[in-house]
Amino acid sequence: DTGVSQDPRHKITKRGQNVTFRCDPISEHNRLYWYRQTLGQGPEFLTYFQNEAQLEKSRLLSDRFSAERPKGSFSTLEIQRTEQGDSAMYLCASSFEGLAGINEQFFGPGTRLTVL
């Protein structure tokens, strides 16, 4: 399978615990994105990387959230001291800038986080 992969697919945790998610992008893609989606809403942007550089962060990304992409390949998203409001689907996407600069992003299956 050459698509975007994410691990784990589901995570249930207790409030206050730390969680870490992993994303492996499509191999030739140099851009990697994290989004969050709650029920009935479209995905909301969190942050993105070009190679290993984190180029943009949303104000949704509080100081409890940190993302890394140390070697420009896979990425991790960590949430510290989880809160019930963090319960959502966390989606990773990757892209490679194509002709005319159209940024087509391809999504992984997501990690569904439930904070009890």
Added chain:
Amino acid sequence: RKEVEQDPGPFNVPEGATVAFNCTYSNSASQSFFWYRQDCRKEPKLLMSVYSSGNEDGRFTAQLNRASQYISLLIRDSKLSDSATYLCVVNRHNTDKLIFGTGTRLQVFP
């Protein structure tokens, strides 16, 4: 007001019908436009990019009106398998993040 607005639906249509979804965006700096399809509890999948001149892919036709800041998706000869949520998405100039609408739900019945 949300930056990308869509009618949430649901649109309930019989097989074989033609259905159209509309979307408006508020930021005139929006540069690229897309329609994604999302099945229940699955990830969004890119359906098609939307080009200024309009474009067609099989039964799907997308149109862009920059002056009115409006995007449309037309589905002809609806199939049961078209049942899903259709997300209107824009990408602003000088940023790579995608801005999603809340989606329009389509249910095709036999």
